Amino acid sequence: MDNALLIKAAIAVGVLLLVTVIALSLFTKKQNKNTVLLLGTSDAGKTTMYLLLKNGQLRPTVSSMKENEGQVTIANKLFELVDMPGHDRIRFRYADFLPVTRSIVFVVDSTTISRQIRPVAEYLYDVLAKTIVQSQRTPVLIACNKSDMITALPVEKIKVMLETEINRLRGTRTARVEQQESDEQEAFLGYEGEDFKFDHVDNSVEFVSCSVENKELDTVKDWIVSV
């Protein structure tokens, strides 16, 4: 065998080893990150959802002042579930969990979203614009809850409303960041010069409807195990 051939073979083996190491490290990283964050404004139904996923039962709740953390098994897979209070003075603490977060379920009350669009969009904006959420490509599910109520808006409508509101917020937030040189790690959302669309962000953002009250959570469970 001549030298040239030997060198080519050595390079091929080297490349193969490198690819294997990278693939393995990515795989283990994904395995280690098994925290699912339940976020959303107050009264969306996060704690009720948390308790249903954890115990399979519906329980009365009061507005949370502290996060709930526990293990849940969905489709034979174990997840660390964290239910963050929606209270606006506590909810920012969700950022502490982002390094170990596998996915985010952002719960929305489909019956009050018209009235609540500003605070809901602000919170969602905050989550999506976090540089760590973007760099880790954390998948986000918008769970449009309380679909059992006749006043619940359809998912497509909620999606458009949120896009429109985030688009509006983006203008003012960009101006604010430029003025204050904010130390918050915030990335620009979507494409500059184009109206905001969820399709424009790098991580996947999906929408489903669900009803914790009716124990209709398959859309949420399926998503959690699929990402």
Ligand SMILES: Nc1nc2c(ncn2[C@@H]2O[C@H](COP(=O)(O)OP(=O)(O)OP(=O)(O)O)[C@@H](O)[C@H]2O)c(=O)[nH]1
């Ligand atoms: N109709 C209906 N009511 C629901 C549903 N899910 C939750 N609720 C009710 O919504 C209210 C608020 O639920 P919680 O789970 O406490 O809300 P939360 O998101 O944890 O609120 P905070 O802890 O304040 O952030 C409760 O009265 C629940 O019974 C649902 O699917 N349908």
Ligand SMILES: [Mg+2]
């Ligand atoms: Mg709660």
